[in-house]
Amino acid sequence: MTRLQLTSLIRSTGTYLCVGLDSDPAKIPAHLRGGKDPVFEFNKQIVDATKEHCVAYKINTAFYEADGVKGWATMERTVDYIPKTHFTIADAKRGDIGNTSAQYARAFFETLRFDAITVAPYMGEDSVRPFLEYKDKWTILLGLTSNAGAKDFELQPAGDGPLFEKVLTTAAGWGSPDNLMYVVGATQADAFTRIRSLTPDHFYLVPGVGAQGGSLEAISKKAMNKDVGLLVNASRAILFASPGEDFAAAAQKTAAQYHQEMIQYLKEV
Amino acid sequence: MTRLQLTSLIRSTGTYLCVGLDSDPAKIPAHLRGGKDPVFEFNKQIVDATKEHCVAYKINTAFYEADGVKGWATMERTVDYIPKTHFTIADAKRGDIGNTSAQYARAFFETLRFDAITVAPYMGEDSVRPFLEYKDKWTILLGLTSNAGAKDFELQPAGDGPLFEKVLTTAAGWGSPDNLMYVVGATQADAFTRIRSLTPDHFYLVPGVGAQGGSLEAISKKAMNKDVGLLVNASRAILFASPGEDFAAAAQKTAAQYHQEMIQYLKEV
Numbered sequence: 001m002t003r004l005q006l007t008s009l010i011r012s013t014g015t016y017l018c019v020g021l022d023s024d025p026a027k028i029p030a031h032l033r034g035g036k037d038p039v040f041e042f043n044k045q046i047v048d049a050t051k052e053h054c055v056a057y058k059i060n061t062a063f064y065e066a067d068g069v070k071g072w073a074t075m076e077r078t079v080d081y082i083p084k085t086h087f088t089i090a091d092a093k094r095g096d097i098g099n100t101s102a103q104y105a106r107a108f109f110e111t112l113r114f115d116a117i118t119v120a121p122y123m124g125e126d127s128v129r130p131f132l133e134y135k136d137k138w139t140i141l142l143g144l145t146s147n148a149g150a151k152d153f154e155l156q157p158a159g160d161g162p163l164f165e166k167v168l169t170t171a172a173g174w175g176s177p178d179n180l181m182y183v184v185g186a187t188q189a190d191a192f193t194r195i196r197s198l199t200p201d202h203f204y205l206v207p208g209v210g211a212q213g214g215s216l217e218a219i220s221k222k223a224m225n226k227d228v229g230l231l232v233n234a235s236r237a238i239l240f241a242s243p244g245e246d247f248a249a250a251a252q253k254t255a256a257q258y259h260q261e262m263i264q265y266l267k268e269v
Numbered sequence: 270m271t272r273l274q275l276t277s278l279i280r281s282t283g284t285y286l287c288v289g290l291d292s293d294p295a296k297i298p299a300h301l302r303g304g305k306d307p308v309f310e311f312n313k314q315i316v317d318a319t320k321e322h323c324v325a326y327k328i329n330t331a332f333y334e335a336d337g338v339k340g341w342a343t344m345e346r347t348v349d350y351i352p353k354t355h356f357t358i359a360d361a362k363r364g365d366i367g368n369t370s371a372q373y374a375r376a377f378f379e380t381l382r383f384d385a386i387t388v389a390p391y392m393g394e395d396s397v398r399p400f401l402e403y404k405d406k407w408t409i410l411l412g413l414t415s416n417a418g419a420k421d422f423e424l425q426p427a428g429d430g431p432l433f434e435k436v437l438t439t440a441a442g443w444g445s446p447d448n449l450m451y452v453v454g455a456t457q458a459d460a461f462t463r464i465r466s467l468t469p470d471h472f473y474l475v476p477g478v479g480a481q482g483g484s485l486e487a488i489s490k491k492a493m494n495k496d497v498g499l500l501v502n503a504s505r506a507i508l509f510a511s512p513g514e515d516f517a518a519a520a521q522k523t524a525a526q527y528h529q530e531m532i533q534y535l536k537e538v
Contacts (some may be wrong), residue, residue, distance in 0.1 A: 022369070062365060062372035068380040072341045095389065096331060096362050097416040097481075100291070103331035109335040114466055120364065120389045122411055124418020147366040149470055151392020158427040170421060212366075 001087055001176050002136065003114055007227040008084075009055050017255060018031040018089065018205065019058035020172075020235030021046065021078060022063050027240055029247050032266040039064075040070075043078045046239060049248040051061035053255035054237070056231050058205075059114075079112055087231070088114045089140065089205065094211055095120040095127045102130040109137045116140050118183060118205070121167045125174055132175045139180050143168050144195065146185025146208030168199050177201035184223070186214020186232065196229075203229050209258075210237025216258065220265040228269065234258060270384055271405065272447050272472070276496040277326050283532040285497055286524060287325035287358065287474065289504030290315065290347060291332050296509055298516050308333075308340075311516075312347045315508060320519040320526035325356035327474075328383075348381050356500070357383045358409065358474065364389040365395045367507075371399040378406045381464055387408050387452060387474070390436045394443055401444045408449050412437050413464065415454025415477030437468050446470035453465050453492070455483020455501065461491035465498075472498050477514065478527075479506025485527065489534040503527060 001009075010016045023039050023046075032038045047057065059078060064071035082088055094104040094117065101119075108117045116138035119128055131139040142166040144154055154164040168182060177199075184195055186208035195204075204223060208214035209232055216232060225228055234254075238247075242250030292308050292315075293336045301307045311514075316326065328347060333340035351357055358484055363373040363386065370388075377386045378400075385407035400408040411497060413423055413433040423433040437451060446468075454462055455477035464473075477483035485501060493499055495521055503523075511519030 024372070027401075060365075060369060060372075062363070062369045062376065065376035066372040066380060068376065068434060069338060069341045069345055071376075072338045076338055091365075093365050093389070094331070094362065096329075097414070097418075100329060100331045101327075103293070103335040105336065107331065107334035107340075111335060120362070120391050122389050122391045122422060123362075123414050124423070125417040126416050128353060128418075145366070145392050147392060147395050148364075149395040149397075152393030152433070153391060153427075154393070156427055156435065158422075158425055158432060163422070163432065167422065167423065230385030266537065 001134050002244070003227065006087060006203070010228045011266070013055060014266060015053055015055055015259045016230050016232055016262055017054040017258045018052045018058050018233040019046065019050050019232045019238055019255065020058045020060060020207065021239070022060040022065055022235040023239060025067060029244055031194065031245050032248045037074055037077065039074045040077045044081055045248040046251050047082055049252040050238065050255040051083055051086065053259040054086070056089060057082050058089040058091045058233055060093065061090060061092045076112060079114060087116065090114040090117040091118050093118050093142065095123055097123065097262065098126040098130055101127050105130045105134060109134050116181070121171060128171065128174055128211060132179055137179070139175060140205050141180065141182055143182035143184050144191055145214050146187045146189050150185065150188070152206050165198060168195065172199060177203070181205055181258065183207065186219050187212055189215060189222065192219055196223050199226060199237040203231060206231040207232060210234040216261055218223070224265065224269045226269065228266070270529040275328060275356060275472070280535070282324060283535060284322055284324055284528045285499050285501055285531055286323040286527045287327050287502040288315065288319050288323045288362070288507055288524065289327040289329060289476070289502045290508070291329040292508060294336060298513055300514050300523040302465060303368065306343055308343045309346045313350055314517040315520050316351055317482070318363045318521040319354065319507065319524040320352055322528040323355070325358060326351050327358040327360045327502055329504070330359060331362045336425065341423065345381060348383060356385065359383040359386040362387050362389050362411065364392055366392065367395040367399055370396050374399045374403060378403050380391045381502050385450070388457070390440060397440065397443055403447055408441050408444060409474050410436065410449065410451055412451035412453050413457050413460055415456045415481050415483065419457070421453065437464065441465055441468060446472070450474055452476065456481055458484060458491060461488055465494065469494060472500060474500050476502045476504060479503040485530055486534070492518070493534065493538045495538065518528050
């Protein structure tokens with residue numbers, strides 16, 4: 001999916017919501033647990049219930065890997081089930097020396113056919129470039145994350161500003177707004193104006209709305225650009241809106257609320 | 270495996286070699302390719318041929334994930350096959366917000382039963398701590414890596430020194446030399462004296478010998494401490510010492526050469 005296509009999709013549907021499939025097997029409603037692949041059944045019902053309210057799904061690989069081979073099979077079935085109209089993100093935080101990153105790119109872009117993958121910047125250009133080399137695929141580099149640990153290194157001084165700013169501006173030279181996005185946490189609302197000034201044209205994947213406490217309104221008002229430039233992710237707030245048999249209906253209701261809010265914010269740009 | 274046990278193992282065997290199972294399916298010798306699980310058969314023969322010359326095996330998850338579910342099954346079979354006498358490392362470079370890192374820890378420490386995992390530091394303390402919480406398991410944090418991209422961020426000024434020094438000293442406060450090691454690339458020999466002064470008691474996992482050009486002699490002389498404190502990894506130089514039917518014999522010969530060299534260096538500490 002190109003940047004133009006992604007922006008058009010957001011404009012036509014009125015949503016820039018990404019639903020995060022952090023489908024913790026321990027939190028799957030009890031009535032699904034007897035089945036052959038409870039996590040897939042859960043994901044399937046979540047996708048069916050939310051697809052009209054989002055443009056993207058993000059699969060957090062950790063929750064699948066925790067179940068080993070069986071979990072990877074569930075991940076494969078899930079990504080295959082997501083409608084081709086939607087943008088798919090492997091939230092994998094990978095990154096290694098060049099020949100190894102090339103294998104990760106093959107795993108997530110070819111074998112699993114995701115549209116995008118999240119990548120960690122620490123090891124520098126040759127650890128990121130193999131992902132950028134895929135046509136029509138996206139690299140989503142960690143910029144400023146939503147967790148408390150962001151203060152340990154990301155926010156520490158490095159040259160003229162904090163480390164995450166060096167990451168944003170350095171990596172901007174490796175890719176373009178057409179194949180590179182950044183992760184910027186919703187809990188970092190104060191930083192969004194500055195971040196947008198540094199990277200005016202890039203899309204941001206914004207986790208941290210919902211369970212982590214970030215404000216959809218604040219980030220939408222500060223960080224939207226003329227192409228929208230935002231995919232806002234919610235995971236736990238949607239998946240586990242209800243712990244019971246009505247989980248899918250509850251997920252739909254929560255996703256619809258985000259959608260309604262987003263329709264309003266989209267009118268402003 | 271505790272630090273004392275690891276040091277004893279190195280002293281009794283005369284080797285601190287780690288064999289990296291970066292088993293690229295495209296490079297497996299032709300005569301193995303018709304089998305049911307060629308990569309596992311390759312790994313099995315490599316392990317049989319090298320186990321007397323090494324104390325550890327490192328599985329690079331990228332090369333398995335590239336084949337999806339099938340690759341994960343091969344990884345599981347391989348880690349099960351490695352003798353329990355040997356230290357096992359998942360070279361996975363994981364790291365995410367706390368609840369997600371906890372799932373990665375479960376994947377690699379519980380489901381796959383590795384002794385250790387490599388972790389990326391960018392997201393800070395809460396992204397690393399879930400790994401450190403496992404008793405008798407090891408977190409191997411990226412410090413200064415062996416690739417060219419190390420110059421982009423790791424070697425950039427951050428406070429009183431380069432970023433990687435801040436990572437080493439900050440993370441030293443999260444764990445102890447009994448559950449935390451660092452990745453320090455063999456190609457960074459000039460930096461080892463300084464790094465050892467900052468972290469006198471920690472073990473280092475040192476990739477970059479062999480295909481990447483690092484010198485075993487230089488790093489051994491500069492970085493060994495009283496507990497040895499080194500696991501030196503070679504991957505391609507051993508796995509693909511010969512592309513033909515004699516690959517296992519060639520791997521053994523190369524591993525034995527490293528072993529002989531290491532016996533000499535161990536006499537000096």
